Amino acid sequence: MSTLSPEEIARHAYDAGFRGHGLTTAVAVALAESGGRTRAHNDTPPDDSYGLWQINMIGALGRERRDQLDLDADRDLFDPAANARAAFAISEGGESFRPWTTFTTGRHERYLDQARRAARAVRRENRGGGGEGDRDGFLVDPDALTDYARRAGAIADELTALRRNQLRGMRGLAEDSFGRIGAETGFAAALDRFGHALSHQLRGVARSADTVAGSVTRTARHYREQESDIADELLGLLRDK
Structure with missing residues (x-):
């Protein structure tokens, strides 16, 4: 049975996506659960x-x-x-370790x-190697990114609501305002097609805004994880003194 060192466990955890305090906790939980044994197996109910x-x-x-996996x-x-x-999946991306009794x-x-x-x-x-960073770099404000993501998400929601209301309004306009004449001349159908085309465009913009919101949210989380990593490392260095 192969037994991994804490550092080897940390590499696997890092590669799976654990960051910040979640990475430290994941390694500690693995050591408590299996002692680092890759083929550890507990088949005593309610466990398998x-x-x-x-x-x-x-x-x-x-x-x-x-x-799921x-x-x-x-x-x-x-x-x-x-x-x-x-x-990583069970812990919701390293956010919750409550599924583990250890x-x-x-x-x-x-x-x-x-x-x-x-x-x-x-x-x-x-x-x-942890060397000194690029002096020509720039600072990022994760809170500003989070606010931007929130605004982009709100825009996506508003566009989705607008698309639904607009399509409903177009259909009502064609039916209520032009009635039989609109149907016979094809104007109502043309207006309906226009409404569908506009709805399609709004849906595309809404999806783009939602994608931007998701990407910016992930970027903000990445920078927060970096800050957490640095803080955790500094605390560790102080403890090792």
């Missing part, structure tokens, strides 16, 4: 748990997770990379020092 993060695959929960079989979770991806009971806390050191090492690797 596999791998580093002891992903529970019992009964209906297992069937749901196989679909695109697994052919539960044993796929003995692959540390697949297990890390599963943990977290809710606080048993993971005894591993936090090891986890912090491992997370710092992996962050340095992924920052190219």
Whole structure:
């Protein structure tokens, strides 16, 4: 049975998407759950748990997770990379570790020092050695990005509502204002086609605004995670003094 070091676990967690305090917590939880053993398996009900993060695959929960995680079989979770991806999905992107009893009971806390050191090492690797940054760079305000994303999302919602109301209004105008003459001359049909074309354009703009909102939200989260990583590293350095 292969046993991974905290730093090796941190690499898999980082590659799966864990960042900031979530990365440190993920490593600590894995150490508490499996001791770093990639083929750890607890088949005592209500568990049927596999791998580093002891992903529970019992009964209906297992069937749901196989679909969610695109697994052919539960044993796929003995692959540390697949297990890390599963943990990332189950933790909602590193936001909630409540599905793990080692977290809710606080048993993971005894591993936090090891986890912090491992997370710092992996962050340095992924920052190219942790050297001094580019002096010609620029500062980013994540709060401003979040506000921009909120506004873009609101625009998308307003455009969606406008599209529905506009299409309904066009149809009502054609039917109420032109009646039989409009139907016989084809004007009502032409107006209806115009309404559909305009609705299609509004839907496209709304989708674009929604896409922008999502992208900016992810960018803001990325910068916050970077800030969290730096703060966590500084705290770790102070603890190691």
